[in-house]
Amino acid sequence: MDGLTAAGERKIAWAATWMPVLSMVRDRLREENSVAGRRIAVILPVDLAEAGAEVAVAFQGAMVHDDVAAGLAARGVSVFARRGSSPEEELGFFEQVLARRPEVVIDDRADVIRLAHTTHPEVLETLVGASEETTSGVVALRAMEADGTLNVPCIAANDARCKFLFDNRYGSGQSTISAVMDSTNLLVAGKRFVVVGYGWVGKGIARRARGLNARVVVCEVDPFAALEAFHDGFEVLPVAEAC
Numbered sequence: 001m002d003g004l005t006a007a008g009e010r011k012i013a014w015a016a017t018w019m020p021v022l023s024m025v026r027d028r029l030r031e032e033n034s035v036a037g038r039r040i041a042v043i044l045p046v047d048l049a050e051a052g053a054e055v056a057v058a059f060q061g062a063m064v065h066d067d068v069a070a071g072l073a074a075r076g077v078s079v080f081a082r083r084g085s086s087p088e089e090e091l092g093f094f095e096q097v098l099a100r101r102p103e104v105v106i107d108d109r110a111d112v113i114r115l116a117h118t119t120h121p122e123v124l125e126t127l128v129g130a131s132e133e134t135t136s137g138v139v140a141l142r143a144m145e146a147d148g149t150l151n152v153p154c155i156a157a158n159d160a161r162c163k164f165l166f167d168n169r170y171g172s173g174q175s176t177i178s179a180v181m182d183s184t185n186l187l188v189a190g191k192r193f194v195v196v197g198y199g200w201v202g203k204g205i206a207r208r209a210r211g212l213n214a215r216v217v218v219c220e221v222d223p224f225a226a227l228e229a230f231h232d233g234f235e236v237l238p239v240a241e242a243c
């Protein structure tokens with residue numbers, strides 16, 4: 001095992017120690033033999049490969065860790081991702097995943113599901129179903145459903161309470177603040193911190209920014225969400241006045 005793969009393997013093993021439920025699901029799938037041989041396209045890396053499925057992973061370049069990608073490849077996952085890849089390369093990666101004619105797509109942002117409905121309709125012949133992870137992807141798929149153009153059953157993973165109450169609010173709340181701190185290298189305390197949208201993610205970010213003593217302003221188009229932000233103690237302003 002080369003150094004890159006070993007580093008990725010360490011990160012995957014570390015993540016697995018914090019995901020006991022996922023490990024239980026993997027063990028159950030393995031025991032039931034229910035995904036063995038199934039072709040699954042995954043936009044978020046999971047352990048389906050270890051349950052016997054043929055798993056292909058693609059991901060947006062900004063979020064790829066090359067060592068994790070190498071670690072997943074060493075576990076038998078077909079990986080189509082490279083850190084820093086351009087949007088054109090990402091499209092090529094998604095197309096490579098679709099070329100494997102997945103029976104199931106586990107998507108994040110609905111990119112692959114949408115490609116299967118537009119430029120690669122042949123994939124729909126064998127696609128049994130899909131799952132979509134995030135709010136914006138679910139919004140896009142609901143619009144397709146309303147237009148009558150969604151031709152595959154989809155699970156809105158984002159609508160699960162164990163997703164939006166925790167991943168959106170606490171996960172994105174934490175990772176967004178970390179990303180702002182890492183990329184600006186500035187002290188958050190005392191800064192004017194504008195949060196646009198007071199949904200699950202916005203609430204998480206606003207609360208964490210306040211915890212770091214930023215002066216938080218919330219901008220909202222929904223009057224009830226705006227009122228909620230106000231009653232949570234935040235200043236609420238239109239974007240033009242907040243920025």
Ligand SMILES: NC(=O)c1ccc[n+]([C@@H]2O[C@H](COP(=O)([O-])OP(=O)(O)OC[C@H]3O[C@@H](n4cnc5c(N)ncnc54)[C@H](O)[C@@H]3O)[C@@H](O)[C@H]2O)c1
Nearest residue numbers: 134135136168172197198199200201202219220221222225
């Ligand atoms: N990267 C991640 O890990 C991750 C995780 C979850 C969600 N997301 C993304 O974060 C975004 C928010 O997700 P959410 O679950 O909080 O959605 P949500 O629907 O709960 O909240 C969105 C809020 O934004 C408000 N809004 C919409 N347009 C606005 C505008 N122009 N100006 C001000 N407010 C506006 C809406 O009224 C709503 O209250 C989505 O794009 C979602 O895909 C990312």
